[in-house]
Amino acid sequence: MRTVTVGTRGSTLALAQTRWVVARLKEEWPETDFRIQTISTGGDKNRGSLSEMAQKGDKGFWVKEIEDALLQKRIDIAVHSLKDLPTVQPEGLEVSSIPKRVDARDVLIGKEGMKKLADLPKGARIGTSSVRRKAFLMAYRPDLQVIDLRGNIDTRLGVLATPDYDAIILAAAGLIRTEMRNRIDEFLEPDIMLPAPGQGALALETRADDDLNVEVAYAIHDHTTDDRITAEREFLAGLGAGCMAPVGAHATIKGGVLTLEGWVAALDGTKVIRATSIGDAGECADIGAELAADLLDRGAQALVDAAHE
Numbered sequence: 348m349r350t351v352t353v354g355t356r357g358s359t360l361a362l363a364q365t366r367w368v369v370a371r372l373k374e375e376w377p378e379t380d381f382r383i384q385t386i387s388t389g390g391d392k393n394r395g396s397l398s399e400m401a402q403k404g405d406k407g408f409w410v411k412e413i414e415d416a417l418l419q420k421r422i423d424i425a426v427h428s429l430k431d432l433p434t435v436q437p438e439g440l441e442v443s444s445i446p447k448r449v450d451a452r453d454v455l456i457g458k459e460g461m462k463k464l465a466d467l468p469k470g471a472r473i474g475t476s477s478v479r480r481k482a483f484l485m486a487y488r489p490d491l492q493v494i495d496l497r498g499n500i501d502t503r504l505g506v507l508a509t510p511d512y513d514a515i516i517l518a519a520a521g522l523i524r525t526e527m528r529n530r531i532d533e534f535l536e537p538d539i540m541l542p543a544p545g546q547g548a549l550a551l552e553t554r555a556d557d558d559l560n561v562e563v564a565y566a567i568h569d570h571t572t573d574d575r576i577t578a579e580r581e582f583l584a585g586l587g588a589g590c591m592a593p594v595g596a597h598a599t600i601k602g603g604v605l606t607l608e609g610w611v612a613a614l615d616g617t618k619v620i621r622a623t624s625i626g627d628a629g630e631c632a633d634i635g636a637e638l639a640a641d642l643l644d645r646g647a648q649a650l651v652d653a654a655h656e
């Protein structure tokens with residue numbers, strides 16, 4: 348039996364999503380043996396401050412060691428959360444498969460009486476470490492306090508048992524994949540909290556010349572998800588922004604027509620530039636690039652630059 352080694356970070360979420368990927372691959376390739384290899388990344392080793400992360404450049408903080416393992420053939424397929432993956436892969440590697448996306452939205456989880464964003468009392472303390480969530484939250488409810496909150500899902504849920512936070516914001520996808528959907532109090536709609544580009548989607552990365560494993564991974568590729576996230580990531584790339592910038596993007600496809608919504612915000616939420624671009628789903632990359640150019644024309648560059656400082 349042929350063995351394919353699938354590499355991932357070792358967090359609960361990373362393992363849950365990798366087990367899901369392996370189960371799907373096994374359905375397509377019953378004669379192949381899949382084993383999971385966990386790899387610790389810079390992001391796992393260094394739970395430093397956000398500014399420290401920004402200094403290193405946001406590129407590849409969660410993926411570098413995994414990509415090294417691919418290049419060195421210690422693993423054959425890497426599973427990543429797509430939103431953590433830089434928009435350009437290193438020489439010799441490619442994203443060869445994008446499985447079907449789950450819910451792209453962010454969600455609110457709060458203490459008793461703090462379970463709906465619109466109903467939170469003035470001054471309520473909301474935990475998140477995402478500059479995007481912070482900026483969009485401040486834009487919607489400038490009276491709320493945003494308190495930095497890092498760590499894996501369990502750590503973040505844990506702070507609701509302390510007096511320090513009233514509610515937290517997380518990606519729905521992480522909770523769904525770790526079977527904690529029942530903890531979600533409110534799904535935040537994209538007209539208030541536009542998701543991160545690629546949120547809720549996974550990426551399978553392989554060596555670009557490894558035809559066999561490219562084919563193995565591609566068996567679970569989802570074209571609609573690919574078109575959506577291509578538009579979102581072209582938008583992000585067109586802005587010259589990485590995952591540390593307060594940028595949201597969300598594409599939907601109905602009847603072959605792709606609608607892409609994109610936002611760039613000031614870090615403190617005092618300004619949000621919003622735009623929409625619509626076109627044939629086959630033109631997904633161009634739609635993303637166009638939307639980025641449109642926002643740059645309308646002053647987004649200064650906001651992206653401010654976030655990079």
Ligand SMILES: NCc1[nH]cc(CCC(=O)O)c1CC(=O)O
Nearest residue numbers: 428430517518520521546547548
């Ligand atoms: N940056 C961390 C991260 N990367 C992927 C997810 C889960 C959601 C997804 O797959 O998009 C999370 C946690 C979160 O944002 O709450």
